[in-house]
Amino acid sequence: MSSRGKVMVIGLDCAEPSLVFDRWLDQLPNIKRVLQSGVYARMRSSDPPITVPAWASMMTGKDPGQLGFYGFRNRNSYDYADVGVVDSFFLQEPAVWDVLGKHGYQSIVIGVPPTYPPKPIRGHLVSCFLTPDRSVPYTYPSSLAEEIEQEVGEYRFDVTHFRTKPTGELLKDIYEMTRIRFAVARYLIKHKPWDFFMMVEMGIDRIHHAFWHFMDEKHVLHEPSSYKDAIFEYYRYVDGQIGELLSCVSPETRIFIVSDHGAKRMDGGFCINEWLMREGFLKLKEPVRDATSFHPDLVDWKRTKAWGYGGYYGRLCLNVKGREPEGVIPKKKYEQVRNLLIKKLKALTDEQGRHLNTKVFKPTKRYAAIKNIPPDLIIYFGDLYWRSVGSIGMGKLYVYENDTGPDGANHDYEGIFISALNREGRGGKKLERIHLMDMAPTLLHQFGIPPLKGMRGKIIPI
Structure with missing residues (x-):
C-alpha cells in the first residue's frame, strides 16, 4: 500500500x-x-x-x-x-x-x-x-x-x-x-x-x-x-x-x-447498596457498622432481592429464582421488580431534596444483542455527575469522596x-x-x- x-x-x-x-x-x-x-x-x-x-x-x-x-x-x-x-x-x-x-x-x-x-x-x-x-x-x-x-x-x-x-x-x-x-x-x-x-x-x-x-x-x-x-x-x-x-x-x-x-x-457518590438495604431489597446476615467493601459472604441471600456494584456507573443485579444460587424473585415477577426499581431510582433526590436526574436502562432495550451476563439494570446516577458507591456500612446514602480512593471526575x-x-x-x-x-x-x-x-x-x- x-x-x-x-x-x-x-x-x-x-x-x-x-x-x-x-x-x-x-x-x-x-x-x-x-x-x-x-x-x-x-x-x-x-x-x-x-x-x-x-x-x-x-x-x-x-x-x-x-x-x-x-x-x-x-x-x-x-x-x-x-x-x-x-x-x-x-x-x-x-x-x-x-x-x-x-x-x-x-x-x-x-x-x-x-x-x-x-x-x-x-x-x-x-x-x-x-x-x-x-x-x-x-x-x-x-x-x-x-x-x-x-x-x-x-x-x-x-x-x-x-x-x-x-x-x-x-x-x-x-x-x-x-x-x-x-x-x-x-x-x-x-x-x-x-x-x-x-x-x-x-x-x-x-x-x-x-x-x-x-x-x-x-x-x-x-x-x-x-x-x-x-x-x-x-x-x-x-x-x-x-x-x-x-x-x-x-x-x-x-x-x-x-x-x-x-x-x-464528580458531585459525589450515591451508596447503591445502602439504598437497597433501606428500601428492603438487600439484607445482610449481620449489621455492618464501619465502611466495608461489598462482599457476597455478608449477604443473607434468602432474603435479598437485589444488590449493586460501585463504579462510574451503577450496575444493579437481581436475585432471581432458578438463576442465582439462592434466588428469591420468581421469574414471572422479574419485570415487575425491575420496573419498580427503575421508578424508585429515577425519583432519587440529592441531600437537599433536588431531583438527581438519574438515568436507568435495561440492557435488552439498549443493545442489538445480549452476550454473557449483563447487569439487570445500568444506572447513571445524577446523569453521570455522581458515581456509584458499592461499599456498605457507610451509614448514609451520599458521600463526597470516592470509596476506592480520591477521584475528582466522572x-x-x-x-x-x-x-x-x-x-x-x-x-x-x-x-x-x-x-x-x-x-x-x-x-x-x-x-x-x-x-x-x-x-x-x-x-x-x-
Missing part, C-alpha cells in the same frame, strides 16, 4: 470536548491544525461510557451487548462471587486491525484496550494498561519488547496508584508515561512497516480523575491550589507530542484524533472526533450525530473494505 493510503488514529482516553473544542483549542496548535483542515464532532460514547467496552466498541463497530462485556468487571456466571476483569480474550469480535490483516495490510497498535494478553496480528502490537507489569509478555511479536526497552527505555502501561499517590509524584509519572508512549510510537512508525497505526494514551484520563477538582471552581472539593492549571498544561504537552508524531508521517496520511468518552466534575457521554489529511487545508466543518461505533466502518472504508455484518456504526462523511 502506498503512503497515500496510510491511516493514523491517535486515541486520547477521556479527552473532553468542552476543553478541546471550546475552552483551549487556541492553545492546542497541533490539534487545532488538524481540526481546521478537516472535520470534527462530539462523538457519543458506548453505554456505559467506560474505557474497556468503549475502545472495543469503537474498534469493532459493535455495542457492549454484542461484545459481551459491560465494564472492567463482569459477571462470569450467576454465582454471586464470580466476577472477573476483562482482558483481550473476552474480545471475540474482530477489531479493525484483524480485518485489515486478512486483507494484507500491516498495523501498529499501541495501548488500545483490551489488548492484554497480546494476540497475534499482521504487524506489531504493544498491549494496554490492563497489563500487570513488564514481567509478562506484552508485545507481538514477543521480541518487540526487548527492542523497545533498548531503543526507548522502560515501558509504562499506566501510572501506578493513581488514586492515592502524592500529587506531585503522580503528575511526574503521568508525564513520563506519556513521553515514553509517544517515543515508542515514533520509533515504530519510523522502523516498522505499516498501513494502519493506532495508539491510546491514558494520561488524560488519569489526570482528569486526580486533578479535576483543582481546576473546576464548581467542584464540591475545590480549593485554591498550585495545581489549578495542571490539566491545561498537560493538554498542551500532549498537543506537542501529537505535533512531533504528525511530523513523522506524510501529508497524505489520514489522521484521526479521538477519545472514548469525556469527563465532567466519565461523560461524549468524547472527541477530529479527522483530516496531515496537511494544511480548508475545513473545520462540524459534523452532527457521530457515534464511536461509526469509527470501525469508517476506518475500513479508508481501505476500500465494506462494514462487517453486525456492525452498528455508519461511515462518517470525512
Whole structure:
C-alpha cells in the first residue's frame, strides 16, 4: 500500500470536548491544525461510557451487548462471587486491525484496550494498561519488547496508584508515561512497516480523575491550589507530542484524533447498596457498622432481592429464582421488580431534596444483542455527575469522596472526533450525530473494505 493510503488514529482516553473544542483549542496548535483542515464532532460514547467496552466498541463497530462485556468487571456466571476483569480474550469480535490483516495490510497498535494478553496480528502490537507489569509478555511479536526497552527505555502501561499517590509524584509519572508512549510510537512508525497505526494514551484520563477538582471552581472539593492549571498544561504537552508524531508521517496520511468518552466534575457518590438495604431489597446476615467493601459472604441471600456494584456507573443485579444460587424473585415477577426499581431510582433526590436526574436502562432495550451476563439494570446516577458507591456500612446514602480512593471526575457521554489529511487545508466543518461505533466502518472504508455484518456504526462523511 502506498503512503497515500496510510491511516493514523491517535486515541486520547477521556479527552473532553468542552476543553478541546471550546475552552483551549487556541492553545492546542497541533490539534487545532488538524481540526481546521478537516472535520470534527462530539462523538457519543458506548453505554456505559467506560474505557474497556468503549475502545472495543469503537474498534469493532459493535455495542457492549454484542461484545459481551459491560465494564472492567463482569459477571462470569450467576454465582454471586464470580466476577472477573476483562482482558483481550473476552474480545471475540474482530477489531479493525484483524480485518485489515486478512486483507494484507500491516498495523501498529499501541495501548488500545483490551489488548492484554497480546494476540497475534499482521504487524506489531504493544498491549494496554490492563497489563500487570513488564514481567509478562506484552508485545507481538514477543521480541518487540526487548527492542523497545533498548531503543526507548522502560515501558509504562499506566501510572501506578493513581488514586492515592502524592500529587506531585503522580503528575511526574503521568508525564513520563506519556513521553515514553509517544517515543515508542515514533520509533515504530519510523522502523516498522505499516498501513494502519493506532495508539491510546491514558494520561488524560488519569489526570482528569486526580486533578479535576483543582481546576473546576464548581467542584464540591475545590480549593485554591498550585495545581489549578495542571490539566491545561498537560493538554498542551500532549498537543506537542501529537505535533512531533504528525511530523513523522506524510501529508497524505489520514489522521484521526479521538477519545472514548469525556469527563465532567464528580458531585459525589450515591451508596447503591445502602439504598437497597433501606428500601428492603438487600439484607445482610449481620449489621455492618464501619465502611466495608461489598462482599457476597455478608449477604443473607434468602432474603435479598437485589444488590449493586460501585463504579462510574451503577450496575444493579437481581436475585432471581432458578438463576442465582439462592434466588428469591420468581421469574414471572422479574419485570415487575425491575420496573419498580427503575421508578424508585429515577425519583432519587440529592441531600437537599433536588431531583438527581438519574438515568436507568435495561440492557435488552439498549443493545442489538445480549452476550454473557449483563447487569439487570445500568444506572447513571445524577446523569453521570455522581458515581456509584458499592461499599456498605457507610451509614448514609451520599458521600463526597470516592470509596476506592480520591477521584475528582466522572466519565461523560461524549468524547472527541477530529479527522483530516496531515496537511494544511480548508475545513473545520462540524459534523452532527457521530457515534464511536461509526469509527470501525469508517476506518475500513479508508481501505476500500465494506462494514462487517453486525456492525452498528455508519461511515462518517470525512
